[in-house]
Amino acid sequence: MAEDADDETLKVAIVGAGPAGYYTAESLSTSGRPVEIDMLDRLPTPYGLIRFGVAPDHQSIKAVARRYEKTALKENVHFVGNVELGRDVTLDELMMLYDAVVICCGAGRDRPFTVPGADLKGVVGSAAFVGWYNSHPDFVDLDIDLGIHSAAVIGNGNVAVDVVRVLAKTPDEMAHSDIAPQAEERIAHAPLRDLWMFGRRGPREAKFTPKELGELGKLERCVPLVDPAQLPPPESDADLEPGRRKVMELLRRYAENRPEDKPVRLHIVFYARPVAVLGKDRAEKLRLERTRLDEEGRAVGTGEFFEIECGLVVPCIGYRSNPIPGLPYDERRGCFRNEGGRIRERLYVAGWARRGPTGTIGTNKPDGAEVAERLLREVEPAGRPGRTGLDRLLCERHVRIVRFRDWKKIEKVELERGAGIRPRVKFCYRDEMLRLAGHEPRPEARTIGNQEADTSTARETIS
Ligand SMILES: Cc1cc2nc3c(=O)[nH]c(=O)nc-3n(C[C@H](O)[C@H](O)[C@H](O)COP(=O)(O)OP(=O)(O)OC[C@H]3O[C@@H](n4cnc5c(N)ncnc54)[C@H](O)[C@@H]3O)c2cc1C
Structure with missing residues (x-):
């Protein structure tokens, strides 16, 4: 030696x-x-x-x-x-x-997404999905079917925001990017009408940063929407640090948007956690439970459920x-x-x-x-x-x-x-x-x- x-x-x-x-x-x-x-x-x-x-x-x-x-x-x-x-x-x-x-x-590696139906075609973890549009050799050949009208992203962090933004942008908006050509082609031809971003906790707990959230308000074909009933009164922002206050301001602005403003709608939904992906051979619907925060700030189920149509589910829930x-x-x-x-x-x-x-x-x-x-x-x-x-x-x-x-x-x-x-x-x-x-x-x-x-x-x- x-x-x-x-x-x-x-x-x-x-x-x-x-x-x-x-x-x-x-x-x-x-x-x-x-x-x-x-x-x-x-x-x-x-x-x-x-x-x-x-x-x-x-x-x-x-x-x-x-x-x-x-x-x-x-x-x-x-x-x-x-x-x-x-x-x-x-x-x-x-x-x-x-x-x-x-x-x-x-x-x-993606943190496991463990709800029933998570193994259906059309459920793709963010490591794989992001790798696919970023030309990662492990993921370039993923067969991601984007012949769909609706996609759901799970998570309230910047990775979730990245994924919805890349799905929402037009070819012109991506013209100066280094997106993988095969992903660009599929996204450009996707007949998407509704994008969803779900967080199990509230707007004050969301992890996205103002710069990333702000970009969602400037998209050419997509309008971000927030249900005003999910936002706390503006007076309660006083105790937030400036970055979080900016996030709340942006969400309030998005709550004034109208669905008919642009052809694609991005629904930013809080207090909801996925409980199952439904579909025969592939993802067709996502079933969610409404949540509330307990005394320790944890999201707990309320027993109230709802479903949305979606052909793609991207859990952005950690690595x-x-x-x-x-x-x-x-x-x-x-x-x-x-x-x-x-x-x-x-x-x-x-x-x-x-x-x-x-x-x-x-x-x-x-x-x-x-x-x-x-x-x-x-x-x-x-x-x-x-x-x-x-x-x-x-x-x-x-x-x-x-x-x-x-x-x-x-x-x-x-x-x-x-x-x-x-x-x-x-x-x-x-x-x-x-x-x-x-x-x-x-x-x-x-x-x-x-x-x-x-x-x-x-x-x-x-x-
Ligand atoms: C989707 C996404 C978007 C992000 N965007 C931003 C952003 O805009 N701004 C920001 O500040 N941060 C961003 N981050 C966070 C940032 O990327 C991380 O903080 C940073 O990359 C972590 O660095 P790392 O070196 O620990 O890991 P990595 O960047 O993952 O590097 C690990 C390296 O190890 C190699 N490797 C793995 N296993 C082996 C092995 N067995 N043998 C040899 N090599 C191996 C991998 O190929 C890789 O090159 C983002 C993260 C993600 C997931």
């Missing part, structure tokens, strides 16, 4: 090249200590949810990737794309190869990290068990994988910095092989690694395909991207630990 070793340099593997991974790498690489950082990602592309979560019409938010690129181009930071922990390399192997490992895998063999998992929070970002000796976690799916992109910065500082305090270099050892292992397994320079080749073509009109036209398929990175498709099986993995199918698994 010591043959390639450099005893002075700390070798760190970061698993996940999203915001948490990059902020951790930024702090480590600017610490003044000799550090070599390898950032693994299961996809051939960096930046995590900046590419696959943030809405395609919110390009200014995606611009944060430029900051990450500065870190990516540092001499001591290497992107190791298309390499998945648990598929191509095990945690034990990384722990042997590196002085420290930081898990920044995010929370890529969970995918469990990884060898890592302690907190079932309740849906993330990895840790204490202040430390899982055990030499093993750390940052971002959504540490905290669960809360906070904005910026929240991951102090998180990554804290973990980096702690790691630097607690771990000493021990002459482990780091990059050379990982490269050798992945080469033996015929894993097709995508380096940062390969990603730049992919990105160059994506930007060219935008033709100066769109910011980019993304590639959706791994093989297309691997070919641009100089790899030929190679479907042979290979070994991970004791398991046989067939690369041709493993790459298309939805996780």
Whole structure:
């Protein structure tokens, strides 16, 4: 093991090249200590949810990737794309190869939506739905039938607002976005008339922010509607902080809108929780129960039910990290068990994988910095092989690694395909991207630990 070793340099593997991974790498690489950082990602592309979560019409938010690129181009930071922990390399192997490992895998799986009928066609969790319109290779081939008049989104957070906005916008409004072409085509031809957004608690408890809610009032073909009876009297806004007060102002404004104002209606409904999706072979109706808040602010059922017609149900009810063999998992929070970002000796976690799916992109910065500082305090270099050892292992397994320079080749073509009109036209398929990175498709099986993995199918698994 010591043959390639450099005893002075700390070798760190970061698993996940999203915001948490990059902020951790930024702090480590600017610490003044000799550090070599390898950032693994299961996809051939960096930046995590900046590419696959943030809405395609919110390009200014995606611009944060430029900051990450500065870190990516540092001499001591290497992107190791298309390499998945648990598929191509095990945690034990990384722990042997590196002085420290930081898990920044995010929370890529939907929190289960468990009502009867949730398995019907037409019920699509937000991780999958957002991935579909954002060209995520796992979700690009989802067969989402939008030949429907009505769709329901469950949840009162910004992800729910993103989903209704993307469904509501016209092709002209999306013209400068990087939405996946196949999603754009289906949405453009969808005969939608009614969109619904349901929250089980009230307007004061809603999580959406004023900027995102405000955008719903400026849509070309869609009018947001609120039942005035669901809003508290304006005097009660006095105790709210300014952002929440703005949300209430917007909702009051929407309560004055008329359904006939625009061809598509967005019904923002509070105090309602879904209890079943109804339909024979696919979603046809959503059944809900009206709720009220109890003394502790929890939504409780009132026993009063109602139904709406809808052919698509998108639960935006939160996310969970995918469990990884060898890592302690907190079932309740849906993330990895840790204490202040430390899982055990030499093993750390940052971002959504540490905290669960809360906070904005910026929240991951102090998180990554804290973990980096702690790691630097607690771990000493021990002459482990780091990059050379990982490269050798992945080469033996015929894993097709995508380096940062390969990603730049992919990105160059994506930007060219935008033709100066769109910011980019993304590639959706791994093989297309691997070919641009100089790899030929190679479907042979290979070994991970004791398991046989067939690369041709493993790459298309939805996780
Ligand atoms: C739909 C949506 C919209 C959002 N919009 C905004 C917004 O507009 N503004 C804002 O501030 N915040 C937004 N957020 C929140 C923001 O995206 C998150 O705070 C942030 O992405 C979390 O960073 P992360 O690095 O922990 O996870 P992620 O961004 O999810 O990155 C995790 C990375 O790990 C990789 N990975 C996963 N498993 C493995 C594995 N086993 N092996 C190797 N790699 C792996 C993934 O491919 C991914 O690249 C949004 C979130 C969602 C879901």
